[in-house]
Amino acid sequence: MQRISILLLVLVVCFATAMQAQAPAPKPDPALKKLHVLVGHWTEEGEYKPGPLGPGGKTTGVYTAQMILGGFFMQAEETEKGAMGETRSLEVYAYDPVNKNLTCNVYMSDGSTFSGVVTVSGNTLTWAGKSTVAGKQYLFRQPMIFAPDLMTATAKGEISVDGKTWTPFFEVEYTKAKPAPKK
Amino acid sequence: MQRISILLFLSVFCFAMAMQAQAPAPKPDPELKKLHVFVGHWTYEGEAKPGPLGPGGKFAGEYDGQMILGGFFFQGRWTEKGPTGETGGLEIDWYDPVNKNLVGNCYLSEGNRLPWVFTLAGNTYTFVGKFVTAGKQYQYKGTFTFAPGLASATLMEEISVDSKTWTPWRESQWTKSQPAPNK
Numbered sequence: 001m002q003r004i005s006i007l008l009l010v011l012v013v014c015f016a017t018a019m020q021a022q023a024p025a026p027k028p029d030p031a032l033k034k035l036h037v038l039v040g041h042w043t044e045e046g047e048y049k050p051g052p053l054g055p056g057g058k059t060t061g062v063y064t065a066q067m068i069l070g071g072f073f074m075q076a077e078e079t080e081k082g083a084m085g086e087t088r089s090l091e092v093y094a095y096d097p098v099n100k101n102l103t104c105n106v107y108m109s110d111g112s113t114f115s116g117v118v119t120v121s122g123n124t125l126t127w128a129g130k131s132t133v134a135g136k137q138y139l140f141r142q143p144m145i146f147a148p149d150l151m152t153a154t155a156k157g158e159i160s161v162d163g164k165t166w167t168p169f170f171e172v173e174y175t176k177a178k179p180a181p182k183k
Numbered sequence: 184m185q186r187i188s189i190l191l192f193l194s195v196f197c198f199a200m201a202m203q204a205q206a207p208a209p210k211p212d213p214e215l216k217k218l219h220v221f222v223g224h225w226t227y228e229g230e231a232k233p234g235p236l237g238p239g240g241k242f243a244g245e246y247d248g249q250m251i252l253g254g255f256f257f258q259g260r261w262t263e264k265g266p267t268g269e270t271g272g273l274e275i276d277w278y279d280p281v282n283k284n285l286v287g288n289c290y291l292s293e294g295n296r297l298p299w300v301f302t303l304a305g306n307t308y309t310f311v312g313k314f315v316t317a318g319k320q321y322q323y324k325g326t327f328t329f330a331p332g333l334a335s336a337t338l339m340e341e342i343s344v345d346s347k348t349w350t351p352w353r354e355s356q357w358t359k360s361q362p363a364p365n366k
Contacts, residue, residue: 025267025268026293026294026316026317028294029294068273068290069271069272069273069290069291069292070292070294072290072291072292072293072294073273073290073296075273088252088253089252090251090252090256090258090275092273092275092288092290094290094296095294096296097315097318098315098320103296105275105288107251107252107255107256107275107277108252108255109252109253109255110208110209110253110255111209111211111212111253111255111277113277132279132280132281134209134280135280135281137281
């Protein structure tokens with residue numbers, strides 16, 4: 001009887017281990033596909049408004065986004081030139097399975113950061129969250145409205161310190177680089 | 184009188200704008216220097232214990248650390264071969280001026296994002312965070328202990344479901360690549 005129990009235990013352990021080893025590899029959540037509209041190379045031009053975050057002025061830049069790490073995340077790199085000189089940023093997007101939403105973290109070359117969520121409604125992606133600039137926290141929101149062909153978009157950023165009064169921060173037009181025509 | 188007021192207002196406004204435009208560029212917080220010990224190319228090998236996160240087994244990988252975005256952030260990227268195949272990740276760490284500590288986000292090719300907080304004591308770096316895998320949340324604790332020369336280290340990784348009882352998960356030995364000798 002004891003032998004049968006041991007044999008049974010060994011079989012169960014082997015089966016459990018085998019099942020664990022054969023567990024299907026996790027797949028990116030389908031919600032991440034909503035970010036694919038950003039993937040590619042974009043040029044941008046726009047204007048920052050004078051305010052607590054700088055003197056404002058015209059800006060131009062480039063933005064490149066790609067899916068990384070097996071498609072579980074999107075990474076974007078942006079370089080902007082404007083009144084404050086050149087700024088660069090790295091953005092990483094993820095799907096949060098607990099809150100069931102898309103998250104975004106932005107790391108900028110002036111040391112500022114953004115942490116928030118991205119929601120999608122029709123042709124509009126909206127960023128909402130907190131920015132930390134020079135040790136001070138601001139609320140930030142930015143709807144980005146895509147044209148029907150998804151090759152151009154307009155983003156309008158706003159900031160707030162209390163979540164009630166919102167101040168325009170920037171307005172930028174994005175144009176996606178067209179793929180080279182086939183020969 | 185009205186003319187003087189307008190002139191005064193314009194002077195003050197122009198002065199404020201000029202001051203803002205000439206504001207000294209922000210500098211990375213000195214705390215970030217504590218992360219410089221991770222900069223460079225590392226190789227590592229170790230063993231994972233069988234448990235809820237996988238079947239266990241030996242693994243080996245390569246890790247590249249560098250300061251990015253003007254030195255305000257540390258970026259680590261790695262690839263690893265282990266019992267579940269090839270995996271990789273991206274790590275971004277920075278100084279949080281609001282909470283006055285070193286924090287980071289770790290993005291794993293298994294689809295998890297692991298935000299963490301660093302604590303340092305001598306040659307020991309501990310990073311604690313949370314991640315979700317297969318719908319279940321785990322606490323994570325990594326303890327990185329450097330050898331006196333800072334060219335090798337041991338990483339002990341533990342997991343917990345309640346932050347009280349910690350289970351050993353992985354243990355690995357890290358070696359920093361020596362720069363090529365001058366010819």
